[in-house]
Amino acid sequence: MSISSTTSKKGEYAMAVKRIAERALEQGGGILRLAPNWVPRSFCVPGRRIKLHPDDYYAMGGERGGIDERWFASTTPADNGPLTSPNEGLSFIVFEGGGKTERILLRDAIEELQGEIIGDRIWKKHGRWPMYSKFFDNKGALPHHIHHRDKHAKLTGQLGKPEAYYFPPQVNNYGGDFPYTFFGLNPGVTKDQVRKALQDAAEGRDNSITSLAPAYRLDVGTGWDVPPGVLHAPGSLCTYEPQKASDVFAMYENITHNQVVPKELLWKDTPKDKQGDVDWLLSVIDWELNVDPDFVKNRFMRPKPAHPVRDMGKQGFVENWICYKSDTFSAKELTVQPGATVTIKDAGAYGFIMMQGHGTIGNWEIETPTMIRYGQLTFDEFFVTEQAAKKGVRITNASKADPIVMLKHFGPGNPDLRIEV
Numbered sequence: 001m002s003i004s005s006t007t008s009k010k011g012e013y014a015m016a017v018k019r020i021a022e023r024a025l026e027q028g029g030g031i032l033r034l035a036p037n038w039v040p041r042s043f044c045v046p047g048r049r050i051k052l053h054p055d056d057y058y059a060m061g062g063e064r065g066g067i068d069e070r071w072f073a074s075t076t077p078a079d080n081g082p083l084t085s086p087n088e089g090l091s092f093i094v095f096e097g098g099g100k101t102e103r104i105l106l107r108d109a110i111e112e113l114q115g116e117i118i119g120d121r122i123w124k125k126h127g128r129w130p131m132y133s134k135f136f137d138n139k140g141a142l143p144h145h146i147h148h149r150d151k152h153a154k155l156t157g158q159l160g161k162p163e164a165y166y167f168p169p170q171v172n173n174y175g176g177d178f179p180y181t182f183f184g185l186n187p188g189v190t191k192d193q194v195r196k197a198l199q200d201a202a203e204g205r206d207n208s209i210t211s212l213a214p215a216y217r218l219d220v221g222t223g224w225d226v227p228p229g230v231l232h233a234p235g236s237l238c239t240y241e242p243q244k245a246s247d248v249f250a251m252y253e254n255i256t257h258n259q260v261v262p263k264e265l266l267w268k269d270t271p272k273d274k275q276g277d278v279d280w281l282l283s284v285i286d287w288e289l290n291v292d293p294d295f296v297k298n299r300f301m302r303p304k305p306a307h308p309v310r311d312m313g314k315q316g317f318v319e320n321w322i323c324y325k326s327d328t329f330s331a332k333e334l335t336v337q338p339g340a341t342v343t344i345k346d347a348g349a350y351g352f353i354m355m356q357g358h359g360t361i362g363n364w365e366i367e368t369p370t371m372i373r374y375g376q377l378t379f380d381e382f383f384v385t386e387q388a389a390k391k392g393v394r395i396t397n398a399s400k401a402d403p404i405v406m407l408k409h410f411g412p413g414n415p416d417l418r419i420e421v
């Protein structure tokens with residue numbers, strides 16, 4: 001049973017959410033189980049690496065496009081136009097008890113229990129869980145596009161969107177059609193050149209905007225930081241993407257690998273009074289960041305140890321920062337060696353997704369499924385409350401051969417994030 005906010009009496013709905021959320025917290029010892037959260041994109045072709053059953057990549061209908069994203073710990077609705085389904089992009093908490101299964105939105109549970117789930121620090125400042133992560137799994141490259149900065153996004157009632165990329169080896173046994181990403185613009189490119197490209201797109205001509213941009217080969221086990229206002233055409237590796245809680249974007253390239261991008265996506269999230277204004281599109285670009293001659297030095301990320309390497313080795317785990325150049329979110333990759341039991345402490349709440357192995361975390365059995373049917377529940381995604389994170393979660397790897405590997409996504413201002421970048 002799924003508890004929906006369409007329940008007639010709002011007060012009764014809030015009470016039901018609170019009751020189930022409290023029982024779920026008790027059941028999990030401060031660790032909440034989440035349901036898989038699949039999101040389609042009409043302009044994408046699935047790369048088929050996110051473990052969805054081969055028959056289910058178009059389970060939401062061909063007109064919706066293929067499912068090439070799975071969102072994690074999301075309180076942010078997906079913005080997929082008029083065909084967007086109710087609660088698309090929103091994560092559900094799963095509670096099983098008394099012979100029945102109940103689901104409530106993570107967003108609604110946080111609204112009711114507030115700091116009890118995400119911690120008082122984040123609740124008092126943001127009043128919500130202000131980030132989410134996802135797998136992005138496209139067979140080809142995306143068009144050169146942009147996520148707006150706050151000052152532009154607020155004009156359409158949204159937030160700007162910084163994001164980051166990490167390329168996990170477990171979901172990248174092949175690289176797709178084009179494992180290279182265009183970032184920014186070549187140093188020396190002029191605003192007149194970009195304006196012409198945008199005008200060409202607005203008038204339906206092939207604007208070839210990536211001719212003005214450098215491309216970088218994507219390496220598994222590394223990542224990139226992508227601030228808002230930076231043009232980027234993500235390549236075809238399956239990508240883990242922590243990001244701010246927003247789905248704001250606009251497509252600045254109109255033909256990508258012989259695929260035509262719908263013109264309305266050029267003007268997506270543009271205020272009504274700026275529709276058709278190419279100079280508005282130009283103003284969304286953070287020029288200094290895009291033409292930065294030290295772009296790689298400032299934006300590329302290799303994993304960095306979260307603790308002294310020798311100490312981690314003695315205890316049977318390895319934990320690395322994988323996304324660490326933004327104060328809006330951060331992410332770690334945790335590996336627990338075969339047969340090891342460790343207690344891991346963090347200063348803030350976080351969601352996590354299992355990438356490899358099986359075992360236990362606190363009261364829960366955890367596992368990494370090989371294949372998932374659309375609508376199937378799993379034991380591979382959870383949300384750890386701040387209180388449980390600070391106390392420490394006990395993880396046991398039940399395998400004698402296979403490591404446990406999980407990716408952990410944190411909210412803004414992570415107190416533990418103190419590394420040289």
